[in-house]
Amino acid sequence: MRFINVFGSSVGKEELDEIKTSINNQWLGMGKKVESFEKIFSERLGQKFILIDNCSNGLYLAVKLLNLPEGSEVIVPANTWVSCATAVILNNCIPVFADCDFDTLNIHYGSILNVITDKTKAIMLTHYSGYPVDVKELKEFELPIIEDCAHAVDSKINSRWCGTLGNIGLFSFDSMKNIACGELGGFTSADEYIMDMAVKSRYCGLTKSGLQASTEKNRWWEYELNNYCIKMLPNDIMASIALAQYHKLDKLQKRRKEIWDRYNEEFKIGYRIPHNIRHSYFTYFICRKNRDGLAQYLLRKGIYTTVRYSPLHLLFKDYYRGSLPVAEYFGKYGLNLPLHPNLTDNEVDYIIENVKNFN
Numbered sequence: 001m002r003f004i005n006v007f008g009s010s011v012g013k014e015e016l017d018e019i020k021t022s023i024n025n026q027w028l029g030m031g032k033k034v035e036s037f038e039k040i041f042s043e044r045l046g047q048k049f050i051l052i053d054n055c056s057n058g059l060y061l062a063v064k065l066l067n068l069p070e071g072s073e074v075i076v077p078a079n080t081w082v083s084c085a086t087a088v089i090l091n092n093c094i095p096v097f098a099d100c101d102f103d104t105l106n107i108h109y110g111s112i113l114n115v116i117t118d119k120t121k122a123i124m125l126t127h128y129s130g131y132p133v134d135v136k137e138l139k140e141f142e143l144p145i146i147e148d149c150a151h152a153v154d155s156k157i158n159s160r161w162c163g164t165l166g167n168i169g170l171f172s173f174d175s176m177k178n179i180a181c182g183e184l185g186g187f188t189s190a191d192e193y194i195m196d197m198a199v200k201s202r203y204c205g206l207t208k209s210g211l212q213a214s215t216e217k218n219r220w221w222e223y224e225l226n227n228y229c230i231k232m233l234p235n236d237i238m239a240s241i242a243l244a245q246y247h248k249l250d251k252l253q254k255r256r257k258e259i260w261d262r263y264n265e266e267f268k269i270g271y272r273i274p275h276n277i278r279h280s281y282f283t284y285f286i287c288r289k290n291r292d293g294l295a296q297y298l299l300r301k302g303i304y305t306t307v308r309y310s311p312l313h314l315l316f317k318d319y320y321r322g323s324l325p326v327a328e329y330f331g332k333y334g335l336n337l338p339l340h341p342n343l344t345d346n347e348v349d350y351i352i353e354n355v356k357n358f359n
Contacts, residue, residue: 003304004347007283008340009180010252011241018240033239040246045161045169047190051234051242052202055150055172055185056083061232062146062168062187063091063122065197072121074146077107078313078327080126084148085316088124096120097313099324103271105285106133111324116141127152127162130178130280131273135165146170153178154253156278163188173242176340178256178280179249181241184234197227205229255341256281259348263337266352283308286355287333294358295335301354306336 022033034051042049052058060083063074070092076084078097088095099111105128112123123141125133126148132155135145145166149155152162153171163169163186171186173179187198200207207224245252260281264271267286273279285308288294295305311327313320338351 003302004338004343004351005340006304006306006336006338007176008338008342009175009245010248010255010341011180011245014244014248015241018244019237022236022240027236029235030233031236033236033243034234037239037242037246040243041186042188045164045188047164047188048192048195049163049186049188050195050199050202051239052185052187052198052232053234054174054183054232055148055170056081056087057230057232058170058185058187059083059087059124059146059148060090061198061201061229062170063087063093064229065168065194065201066122066144066146068093068121071119073117073119074122074124075107075112075115075120076124076312077126077128078311078324079105079128079309079330080148080312081150081309082312082315084124084126085312085319089316093121094119095312095316095319096321097311097316097319097324097327099326100128100330102326102329104128104131105326105330106131108326109137112138112141115321122146124148125166126150127155127280129285130155130282132157132162132165132277132279138166144168150177151282152280154249154278154280158276164190167191168194173238173245178252178282179242179245181238181245184238184242185232200226201229202232204231252341253281255343256339259339259343260284262348263339263352267355281339283336284339285330285334285336287330288335289333290358291333291335294355297358298351298354301350303338303351303354305338307331307334308336 072093073096074088076095079100085095101108122144124146130151147166147169149162150172155162169188173181173184205227207226311331
């Protein structure tokens with residue numbers, strides 16, 4: 001049986017043409033294609049942006065570069081991917097989970113108020129599905145804000161791109177994202193020191209290497225160690241795909257919005273996007289009392305669905321501090337339906353028909 005996938009990408013000739021130039025140049029590692037994507041995305045955001053190997057490592061690097069004291073608490077949304085919490089733990093800090101808003105599934109200001117303490121040294125947020133978090137209230141806490149923009153490559157609020165709203169922004173360009181490259185991530189900050197350290201950290205903490213290193217002594221094999229860090233270099237093959245995807249992003253987003261609007265019309269859920277928000281339409285969720293039965297029924301019909309995400313406070317049991325009812329409600333009743341540019345109109349009709357037919 002051929003399944004209708006819940007996530008998907010739209011890649012083809014444009015991506016192959018970009019990759020071909022890198023192969024013809026016999027350059028597969030970090031090079032001109034990485035530089036080109038970094039340049040166009042920096043111009044898009046209006047601040048410096050670099051590529052890294054993936055968003056999860058970027059989250060780790062973001063916490064690391066804040067230089068938080070060991071044992072510091074970092075508030076993390078309960079409804080997000082596991083790497084948000086592990087990034088905190090691997091930096092010898094403590095993730096403290098906050099509940100989410102029922103309508104957007106973004107981190108909830110009131111829940112932050114319930115868990116913030118004198119030990120809290122940073123706040124992490126996720127722009128769920130590409131709906132931007134309004135950080136105005138969060139800035140009242142006067143703490144560094146880390147933005148997980150994995151869903152929000154094309155999202156804005158009040159004319160400002162996600163990734164530029166807090167102190168550090170991280171992007172994902174993996175195989176299921178709006179710009180889909182297989183495995184690639186992005187790191188941005190308006191703080192020049194943080195960006196300088198990010199550049200110096202992504203190659204195992206080496207400041208210079210190869211022909212950049214010690215050329216004044218004619219000893220190019222020498223290098224300087226800036227700090228201790230894992231390797232998180234991007235490469236030109238993934239950047240080639242990213243460039244092709246970027247140049248057709250508007251077309252891809254147009255298709256995503258068409259599917260999102262169709263679901264809204266048919267399921268009568270009433271998601272409303274305010275005029276000051278630009279959404280990325282990464283995923284679409286519904287809630288059903290018999291969620292498991294619906295998911296199994298759809299799977300039998302060849303429709304693959306998923307749940308994004310299982311509540312982290314229930315998964316990271318060592319850091320559990322109490323119930324978070326909205327995250328738990330969605331973890332029990334929420335379901336993400338297929339939404340990606342490769343869906344045909346007939347497939348969308350088929351999905352809607354089967355969701356409605358389930359009793």
